[in-house]
Amino acid sequence: KAGVTQTPRYLIKTRGQQVTLSCSPISGHRSVSWYQQTPGQGLQFLFEYFSETQRNKGNFPGRFSGRQFSNSRSEMNVSTLELGDSALYLCASSLGLAGAIYSFEQYFGPGTRLTVT
């Protein structure tokens, strides 16, 4: 079974631009979560999507948005990039079904390294 894949793996953008990151979950997984990892703040939850609906949202500004498609693939978008958005963006997938044991065990992709200059 293929793992979680993220594209692109590396990205360099200029301040003020926007960026879209993509995540393909493990086959059969319906929940996709996004995290931002920086040396100063560590791993922080951005949002979770389940069946094309945002189920949870972290404490990030509105410049960060996401969506999920009917095949469970997800994208996140960051508009008006700032230097502080430079980070490793990680996507994780899980079955996401309430009541099923281990359904929320998360599997992470390799991440997208975003550098904003």
Place this chain on the structure above:
Amino acid sequence: KQEVTQIPAALSVPEGENLVLNCSFTDSAIYNLQWFRQDPGKGLTSLLLIQSSQREQTSGRLNASLDKSSGRSTLYIAASQPGDSATYLCAPRAGNTGKLIFGQGTTLQVKP
């Protein structure tokens, strides 16, 4: 608001030692807790998931315990190897969601 603390922040040991990594969390109303390892610049690898109703979970040389009432989890690594060198992260989950709250991790170096 859930806060997660991991002690120690860093650990350097000779190969073969048995290790204990500690994780504490402030809100004991958790659904489960997951332990991960992260190699430098890479994604996270799930090691163990322990349900709130469980006391222990084992996988090979790894054993995780959970004391929900006191807000603590421990990862025990037996007979450490250089390949165990990585950052270990614990993350409790509050409910039926994909939202994990992470600690800052314990960076482990196992010297040959």
